[in-house]
Amino acid sequence: MYVTHNRAAIDEMGYAMSRMEIEPDHCDGGEVVHGVSDSQRSNKPLNDLDNEIAQLTKLKSGPHQMLSQIAPGRRGLPVSTVKMLAGRECNFSGRGRFSSADCCHVLSRYLPVNGPWLIDEMNSRAYVSQFSADGSLFVAGFQGSHIRIYDVDKGWKVQKNILAKSLRWTITDTSLSPDQRHLVYASMSPIVHIVNVGSAETESLANVTEIHDGLDFSSAGDEDRGYSFGIFSVKFSTDGREVVAGSSDDSIYVYDLEANKPSLQISAHSSDVNTVCFADESGHLIYSGSDDTYCKVWDRRCLNARDKPAGVLMGHLEGITFIDSRGDGRYFISNGKDQSIKLWDIRKMSSEATCNREDFRKYEWDYRWMDYPPPAKDVKHPRDLSVATYRGHSVLRTLIRCYFSPEYSTGQKYIYTGSHNSCVYIYDLVSGAQVATLKHHKSPVRDCSWHPYYPMLLSSSWDGDIVKWEFPGSGEAPTPVTKKRVRRRYIN
Template sequence: MGTSTSRRMDDSDSRSRSDDSSDQDADLATILQYLIRRLVNSGQIHIISSDRDDSDDEFVAAVSPPKIETQPNTRKLDKSEISFSTKQTCGLIHKKGEERPNSVAAMISERERGMFGRPGFSFGDRCRITGSYLPNSMKVAATYQSKAFCGTYSRDGNHFLSACQDRNLRLYHTNDGKFRLGKTIRARDVGWSILDTAFSPDGTHLVYSSWSECLHLCRLYGDSDNQDALPLCPRERRFCVFSLVFSSDGREILGGANDGFLYVYDRECNQRALRIDGHDDDVNTVAFADNTSQILYSGGDDGLCKVWDRRTLSESHPKPVGILAGHMDGITFIDPRGDGRHLISNCKDQSIKLWDVRVFSGHTAQNNTRRAVADQNWDYRWQKVPKKLANPKKPLDGDTSVMTYRGHSVLQTLVRCHFSPAFTTGQRYIYTGCAAGRIVIYDALTGKIAADLKGHKACVRDVSWHPYKQELVSTSWDGTVGLWTYSGLYKMELEEEAEVLNTDDAGSKVLRRSQRIAQLKERMRQQMKQNSGNSNC
């Protein structure tokens, strides 16, 4: 499979620590080819080394946030099915299409007056309320001496797993509302860093990947040294898996690798089940579309997102059922919505795109994406974003995405993005890490930034939202893990609630309302005092 050397080296995650002399000779040849290509294409030369030593584990400072000159274009989104269904799920409209009250205070008032026709709030009502109190205050949950690469909650939210460049996986207990370290697992056969982790669906195992020909499976209970190597038997010697995920039944593990292939490992048969030639460059991200585990998504440095159907997939002649094109650079992460129809993709072109897999891209769009990616002559690991990417005048011809979100930086590493949880927000939000040390939360319905959380001093590579609580955990290259919660009542919220409390004419409740308003004011003062003393906020 023909691949571009320059694109192969276009990822900070793609560096090995091997000290083997033959590896160093091969690396030197690769570097020379890369420099020659850069000289021919752009006249710019950057001396780099593909091997890293322990002295290179210094933190990379955060870059400046991007300046977006254009307003989000929601024309396609406003007409889409996902817009209407999201508004219903998160309580913005009734099932009949009627609009909900605009504020939480107004919703409480209407409920008390019986306007909803029922004594309590519906699921949509609860999502509408909790979605109004997004996490906004950070406290440091853990500190490491190396870059934190991955961090994710378990499916039930009772555990949090972090992976650090110091080659340790740390499992925290979060079921009691605290953040307690339960176990530290020393990873094996690690080059550069642990690149990805995943919990098994039943919560009893975890798997991690690195620069290794094997995945490694660990039991979460019992001996922490009890690890099984899962060989993938690749053809290339310098091999790594950038992304991995369990199937819904836990039997299979899907991975995307730097050789352009997708790998499926069968845990029951203890062997590789599939090896799919998927992309013309690194496969940076893979995912299952839904709980059936039949539809696969993959995205790579070729800028394309591909959709695969296991039921019609042939290893000898792999052909995707469809391709989604519209990005102008390599895709760093994919997150499915779980409905089997929609997904989001984060990209080095500094955007997140929302896709409907029922609308595939034609050959024109695919070729335009390939040309756009081939024309890129910048290195996102250390160079500034070209203006044509940060603020493009128009989308690529043939772009079939439903919506594009801009305002975060995708630099230095494979920054990730996710849909917010259905339980607390109705998946109204899209959130992502940022090279500027931020967590950016977009309103999926408007494309605007709903929250811009600043608290880290270096790139935030991964963010995980608790499945049942309004809490975020961010993992950053500054070596910290941040726990974000909602803190404080804003003045507008206080005024709204006071207004509602004073609209009832029942004189017997006036004193109680006055006391409640006084309590709210005191609570706000205490929160402001607490936040002013928290340097991480």
């Protein structure tokens, strides 16, 4: 197991990797693909992407210019790690060490595609799986009321096994507080529960007597909403004082934990709000995505006009399932039921929605049980404001999630997502190339999470499996995973 987050560890890791020096398309485990087919391209080829984010990504994940010149890589491939190490020893950069971008270039070359190794298996669907901010904990939420918190540094031991209270349908979302002492979880109810996960110094399997405080979002506003709506998305603010939520009553809520009451309710969309998040550490900006196809930006400092967003971003043809912020208050990505991920720059947003879905949707479709209709694949949004579009994965049956890869180890060079076809897809942010496809699961992969510091990715699926993908791997052979073994475990 990895034991340090120090950049000095790059030396040892770089040496080990340099001895392997494999081509990315010959990795064991996941399938790694270079290039992109026509069906995976956006309407505007990403090779022509000339945007500020392309330059920012290069600055955060590209080697120093002098190292690039002394150790040029083959066209389309990264600069050799061996040559970079040699160039550093000769001090070609003039700094005597690797910069953060140099380290990201080394680490981002080695995608977490080896495996998988089985972490856990349940007899119910996995809906949520996320690493904590420091990577020491991993949280997985299942339809069968279990929320498991694993201690990553202690061999994936179950630190806490929470039994959800007042569960309706499934765990829709979870979020750890910044200090990792509290966890909130949501289901199809206006009551979001909060649990003190820092109280268990030893393994806790039942928590039958533990109090799960209820945060009642239905008390916001003037009308008595009762239990008429559910929460799809819930996130802590960076300071841990607030929780933002998106709901099935088309609204965004902000809950003040210190005052123990909702502090804001916005009638934000004309359909379910499937996803919300804070844009950055300030907490002023909130992003939201809805089944009405719109992404919206909300500035809490200027909400004078009731329910009026700071801007609207159009481009998706169908509802939005998830939003992930780049953390800079400027860029974010969204996953859509139109089978695409879109990259957005909020400086391009419109003051209002100027195009309705009915203007271009000439087909009937329900993603909960139908395949995406072939005629829809040729439809183009007349007012697409997105910076780029990424295709190849499938978004069906459930609110599948997508993310930027970690800043520390990859410079947010990649985008990754679950998929209805049981795989995890990794795309190059700038080129749009599908660089890896991780194949193991037998059911939709709703969520996946890349370790914030190491080349490690966990995927969770409706088949109940939680599996780990790594590079170069932990040394042992991957644990064989068979459905016979899963069934036997729960029969005995």
